[in-house]
Amino acid sequence: MRHKYRKGSSFERELKRLLEKEGFAVIRSAGSKGVDLIAGRKGEVLIFECKTSSKTKFYINKEDIEKLISFSEIFGGKPYLAIKFNGEMLFINPFLLSTNGKNYVIDERIKAIAIDFYEVIGRGKQLKIDDLI
Amino acid sequence: MRHKYRKGSSFERELKRLLEKEGFAVIRSAGSKGVDLIAGRKGEVLIFECKTSSKTKFYINKEDIEKLISFSEIFGGKPYLAIKFNGEMLFINPFLLSTNGKNYVIDERIKAIAIDFYEVIGRGKQLKIDDLI
Numbered sequence: 001m002r003h004k005y006r007k008g009s010s011f012e013r014e015l016k017r018l019l020e021k022e023g024f025a026v027i028r029s030a031g032s033k034g035v036d037l038i039a040g041r042k043g044e045v046l047i048f049e050c051k052t053s054s055k056t057k058f059y060i061n062k063e064d065i066e067k068l069i070s071f072s073e074i075f076g077g078k079p080y081l082a083i084k085f086n087g088e089m090l091f092i093n094p095f096l097l098s099t100n101g102k103n104y105v106i107d108e109r110i111k112a113i114a115i116d117f118y119e120v121i122g123r124g125k126q127l128k129i130d131d132l133i
Numbered sequence: 134m135r136h137k138y139r140k141g142s143s144f145e146r147e148l149k150r151l152l153e154k155e156g157f158a159v160i161r162s163a164g165s166k167g168v169d170l171i172a173g174r175k176g177e178v179l180i181f182e183c184k185t186s187s188k189t190k191f192y193i194n195k196e197d198i199e200k201l202i203s204f205s206e207i208f209g210g211k212p213y214l215a216i217k218f219n220g221e222m223l224f225i226n227p228f229l230l231s232t233n234g235k236n237y238v239i240d241e242r243i244k245a246i247a248i249d250f251y252e253v254i255g256r257g258k259q260l261k262i263d264d265l266i
Contacts, residue, residue, distance in 0.1 A: 025207035027171055028163040038160055038171060040208030045173065074158035075173030 034067025167200025178210030
């Protein structure tokens, strides 16, 4: 369990550094239920639940997502599920997730609704060189 | 040191519960430098550095206050130094603090510029019965 905990918090620290480089003030939560990071920049507020996995398929507890959504509605900020998946950082609007069970399934199909870091911070989709040619 | 740390975080938890009862969404910071709690309620953001002491006089590091102010300006929220002092909870606008040294001195005189919890959350000064008669 400790290894999994350490991997999660290193992703949080990485995302915190990225956000700070873009001019956000960021806090990492001491608790761990549903909200891991909150970032603000002159009134623009982004709220993140961070999940990381080296597997090609993993599950996220519905309760954590509900907590992320309700916290963001009370606070007044945009919620994102931030996942590190096969080394790639993806962001999902939690309102787009659906399940008929107790957990959400995260696999390759999530990419259809995921956006990247630059879209989250409002700098449009980061065009990769191969997108241009 | 561990006793002092535990006392600090119990004050943070107490303030977190009070804010949540008033309808705020609150995060306790995993770090400890300058910002301990951030609370939001539909876009209204309050940012706290919490200090507690059983002494009648204690010192607060200027650097912590500067971090609280700069974080709040970037994030876009109202900063407060929250102190628990002889059992009483007081809130100070950090911009009102002054010192010509490396630390701010907190003693009875701080009450002249301190406000109470209800003023912080915008419900006006909590009138005590003896204020009324």
